[in-house]
Amino acid sequence: MILYDCITAPSPRRARIFAAEKGIELEKVQVDLGTGEHLSESFMRINPRCTVPALALDDGTIIADNFAIADYLESIQPQPALIGSNARERALIIQLNNRIEVEGFMALAEILRNSSPRMKNRALTGPVDFPQLPALAERGRARFQYFFPMLEEQLGDQEFLLGDHFSLADISAFVVTEFAGWVKERIPQDCNRLQAWYARIKARPACSA
Amino acid sequence: MILYDCITAPSPRRARIFAAEKGIELEKVQVDLGTGEHLSESFMRINPRCTVPALALDDGTIIADNFAIADYLESIQPQPALIGSNARERALIIQLNNRIEVEGFMALAEILRNSSPRMKNRALTGPVDFPQLPALAERGRARFQYFFPMLEEQLGDQEFLLGDHFSLADISAFVVTEFAGWVKERIPQDCNRLQAWYARIKARPACSA
Incomplete structure (x- = not known):
């Protein structure tokens, strides 16, 4: 297996951390998003x-979706379980992970992609250019203000976001937390438990993957 | 188990069809989105x-995410498999389903929620009001133009979107196709194979669920 990666970008980092937590070594090929290599003909063929x-x-199939990659790696190497150990746990992890995807990643992407001069006409991922909508950057910032308080409430007094077990949801939320710094958003001071959670997750060896 | 449902809305329809294809009978409670019952205190407690x-x-856990519901039902009743029979099939179904979610459902929701007078200040789901952005409705329409041609290409000469087996991706794409009519979008005339696929899916008994 080969992971097409970009060492500086948040999305592939989620896959790298997931694999590292499982002890799966992936061959990595860097794709330089900064110079637009992802939009090149050679990468579009991949x-x-x-x-x-x-x-x-190994059979050439391309899986280019973060959750699909996680699910695939969980299927071929179930331990340690990062997407739950039974039907209910799985559903709760998937549900929270999707919330982090939409309310975290997408909100931050709305801010960044609709305001950064470097991302002119790159308001959406994919091969087609779409112009920036400044009002959508503003809305992204407005909705993102609910994100960390939601996580703080979800965390409660638990060690991890869904209880005693580290999961995919912790990985996604951790990467969102660091990605938020790109647009000058951070965990609010009064989210004390989330601050402590962040320090715990950051200290995991896999999280430097 | 109880499914909180709205018989007229596209999102819960996906869960209804999924359960019906598996022959799982769910007790259903209707929530009237038209009168704002989903925003009532009593439903917010649920x-x-x-x-x-x-x-x-049955233990009171709420799963309020379409894919999480599908995954839960697949776990408790694996047959007929609607999310694949091995790691690779699962990953391909999840990947396509997420694409249908973002490029189909979200694009249509952008059009509808940012233009319908009935949805003033309801540009996003959830308890918080966000104002409509007319430019986002326009962008939703622009990006949706790529959706059906993408499905036509994905389908190719196959019976279902991912080959010989009906899957969650077919359910999601079918519901998007009918939802598209709400904003006057339909399968283009030149997408012949997709037109035939739509007729095949619509004829399935579960798809009237």
């Missing part, structure tokens, strides 16, 4: 969606 | 996110 992470299986 | 579908498990 992943026509022009995104990383993209996992190439 | 699902604070104010969305349907929401599946209440």
Whole structure:
């Protein structure tokens, strides 16, 4: 398997951390988003969606969706379980992970992609250009203000976001937390438990993957 | 188990069809989105996110995410498999389903929620009001133009979107196709194979669920 990766970008980092937590070594090929390598003809032949992470299986199949990559790695190497150990746990992790995807990643992407001069006409990922909508950057910032308080409430007095077990949801929320710094958002001071959670997650060896 | 449902809305329809294809009978409670019942205090006590579908498990756990509901039902009743029979099939179904979610459902929701007078200040789901952005409705329409041609290409000469087996991706794409009519979008005339696929799916008994 080959993971098409970009060492500086948040999305492929989620896949790298997930694999590292499982002790799965993936061959990595860097795709330089900074110079637009993801939009090149040669990368479009690998992943026509022009995104990383993209996992190439040994038979050539391309899996270019973060949750699909996580689910695949969980299927081929179930331990340690990062997407739950039974139907209910799985559903709760998937549900929270999707919330982090929409209310965290997408909100931050709305801010960044609709305001950064470097991302002119790159308001959406993919091969087609879409112009920036400044009002959508503003709305992204407005909705993101609910994100960390939601996580703080979800965490409560637990060690991890869904209880005693570290999961995919912790990985996604951790990467969102660091990605938030790109647009000058951070965990509010009064979210004490989330601050402590962040320090715990950051100290995990896999999280430097 | 109880499925909180709205018989007229596209999102809970996906869960209804999924359960019906598996022959799982769910007790259903209707939540009237038209009169704002999903934003009422009594429903917020059930699902604070104010969305349907929401599946209440017998222990009171609420699963209020379409893919999480599908995954839960697949776990407790694996046959017929609707999310694949091995790691690779699962990953491909999840990947396509997420694409249908973002490029189909979200694009249509951008059009509808940012333009319909009935949805003033309801540009996003959830308990918080966000004003409509007319420019986002326009962008939703622009990006949706790529959706059906993408499905036509994905389908190719196959019976279903991912080959010989009916899957969750077919359910999601079918519901998007009918939802598209709400904003006067339909399968283009030149997408012949997709037109035939739509007729095949619509004829399935579960798709009238």
